[in-house]
Amino acid sequence: MGLKTPLYDIHLREGAKIVDFGGWDMPLHYGSQIDEHHAVRSDAGLFDVSHMAALDLTGGRVREFLRHLLANDVAKLTVPGKGLYSCMLREDGGVIDDLIVSFMTESWFRMVVNAGTRAKDLAWIRAQAAAYEVEVRERVDLAMLAVQGPNARAKTAMLLPAADRDKLLGLAPFVAAEFGRWFVARTGYTGEDGFEIALPAEDAAAVWAALRAAGVRPAGLGARDTLRLEAGLSLYGNDLDEDHDPLASGLAWTVAFEPTSRSFIGRNALERARAAPRFELVGLVLEDRGVLRSHQSVTTTGGQGDITSGTFSPSLSRSIALARVPVGTQGTVTVEIRGKPLAARVVKPPFVRRGKSQI
Amino acid sequence: MSDIPSDLKYTQSHEWVRALPNDQIEIGITDHAQAALGDLVFVEVPELGRRLTAGAACAVVESVKAASDIYSPVDGTVVANNAALASNPELVNQAPYAGGWLIRIAVDSGNAAANLLDATQYERFLADEAQ
Numbered sequence: 355m356g357l358k359t360p361l362y363d364i365h366l367r368e369g370a371k372i373v374d375f376g377g378w379d380m381p382l383h384y385g386s387q388i389d390e391h392h393a394v395r396s397d398a399g400l401f402d403v404s405h406m407a408a409l410d411l412t413g414g415r416v417r418e419f420l421r422h423l424l425a426n427d428v429a430k431l432t433v434p435g436k437g438l439y440s441c442m443l444r445e446d447g448g449v450i451d452d453l454i455v456s457f458m459t460e461s462w463f464r465m466v467v468n469a470g471t472r473a474k475d476l477a478w479i480r481a482q483a484a485a486y487e488v489e490v491r492e493r494v495d496l497a498m499l500a501v502q503g504p505n506a507r508a509k510t511a512m513l514l515p516a517a518d519r520d521k522l523l524g525l526a527p528f529v530a531a532e533f534g535r536w537f538v539a540r541t542g543y544t545g546e547d548g549f550e551i552a553l554p555a556e557d558a559a560a561v562w563a564a565l566r567a568a569g570v571r572p573a574g575l576g577a578r579d580t581l582r583l584e585a586g587l588s589l590y591g592n593d594l595d596e597d598h599d600p601l602a603s604g605l606a607w608t609v610a611f612e613p614t615s616r617s618f619i620g621r622n623a624l625e626r627a628r629a630a631p632r633f634e635l636v637g638l639v640l641e642d643r644g645v646l647r648s649h650q651s652v653t654t655t656g657g658q659g660d661i662t663s664g665t666f667s668p669s670l671s672r673s674i675a676l677a678r679v680p681v682g683t684q685g686t687v688t689v690e691i692r693g694k695p696l697a698a699r700v701v702k703p704p705f706v707r708r709g710k711s712q713i
Numbered sequence: 714m715s716d717i718p719s720d721l722k723y724t725q726s727h728e729w730v731r732a733l734p735n736d737q738i739e740i741g742i743t744d745h746a747q748a749a750l751g752d753l754v755f756v757e758v759p760e761l762g763r764r765l766t767a768g769a770a771c772a773v774v775e776s777v778k779a780a781s782d783i784y785s786p787v788d789g790t791v792v793a794n795n796a797a798l799a800s801n802p803e804l805v806n807q808a809p810y811a812g813g814w815l816i817r818i819a820v821d822s823g824n825a826a827a828n829l830l831d832a833t834q835y836e837r838f839l840a841d842e843a844q
């Protein structure tokens with residue numbers, strides 16, 4: 355038996371197939387993950403993401419601390435509520451986790467990290483935080499819901515008092531604000547518009563029911579994976595890990611090398627890697643029939659690579675993947691599936707964004 | 714509960730087997746198997762005339778999440794394959810015992826399938842597996 359979110363009993367009532375995910379008993383789907391995928395692309399889907407960890411970092415030097423801890427630079431966060439996607443690195447550049455950090459006040463930042471890495475993340479952050487007198491508090495009292503899709507924001511707004519709706523619908527991308535007991539951010543992991551809502555665990559069941567009544571459809575981890583892969587978003591443990599730096603994982607854009615005076619953990623290793631890049635992450639679209647899967651080997655004119663995430667894309671009706679390949683790989687590559695060489699085309703992710711094919 | 718027709722036989726790897734005239738059989742995957750795999754997106758069946766060996770992989774069904782091998786219950790030769798699955802793999806989810814059949818096999822003489830379960834035995838096997 356694994357850990358259970360405050361919505362576990364609701365998932366059972368909704369007919370979920372439950373699977374283990376990072377030690378948590380989570381819904382894989384509620385009948386058809388492909389139908390759930392299409393619901394998010396065309397209307398609105400509801401995900402329980404309470405297994406992810408919300409951390410509150412507080413203290414007078416918290417911004418200074420985060421500028422040291424993270425590869426992206428929280429100096430970019432000047433408007434309260436604004437969030438930033440970043441990797442947290444080891445000294446050798448390996449990725450400990452990817453996360454979103456939001457600036458609330460000069461003495462309070464909130465961070466959301468992955469479920470499977472929460473224990474090691476907390477240990478690492480606390481070890482680094484001591485010197486900055488920053489306190490790290492895990493918000494186990496919170497549940498988290500993601501409402502995603504073209505109609506997600508409008509349907510969520512119906513749950514708020516009329517006076518709050520304009521403010522909610524006016525949230526800019528990657529900005530969060532508090533609405534009563536809710537902490538709402540205009541973020542997501544699907545390539546669609548929507549919100550992620552942190553709220554007291556005891557309120558989660560009622561809000562789930564209200565969103566269902568508003569016509570938002572439950573979606574499980576299966577749909578979440580196909581949606582994020584179509585959107586070209588990394589999954590920690592597949593596309594990102596401690597053995598590879600962010601430059602070899604498609605996340606160079608998240609590393610703030612400027613200003614050069616900022617000394618963040620992993621900087622020296624990344625400077626060396628940047629001077630002699632070897633691998634990069636690209637998108638693949640399978641030209642033949644079949645399904646690309648993680649760990650299948652990729653043959654390119656520049657050498658061997660590996661698929662880090664692969665699936666069948668419900669939106670494109672063909673198989674897509676992210677692959678770590680030698681820098682400069684272009685055109686067509688060969689993927690071996692059950693002993694057969696199949697052709698795949700190299701593309702730049704995302705594959706799908708805001709419901710539209712990008713390939 | 715999954716559907717387990719009483720007129721079919723079953724394997725412990727979740728294939729069903731339907732006896733046809735002239736020492737032929739038809740095989741597919743059970744309702745339990747299709748539900749466990751989830752939405753199927755790719756099915757690869759062997760070409761006509763291919764020789765099959767009992768217990769060896771002969772086809773592949775892939776759902777969004779995973780690939781799964783299908784094992785031949787007999788020694789024999791492929792005499793028909795379900796071409797509709799190439800463009801409509803979801804037939805296996807929708808009708809695993811009818812439109813979602815995989816292949817028909819001419820069984821080598823004197824080589825009838827061994828160790829098959831009847832519906833009651835398969836139901837008990839599923840219950841034990843769930844423990």
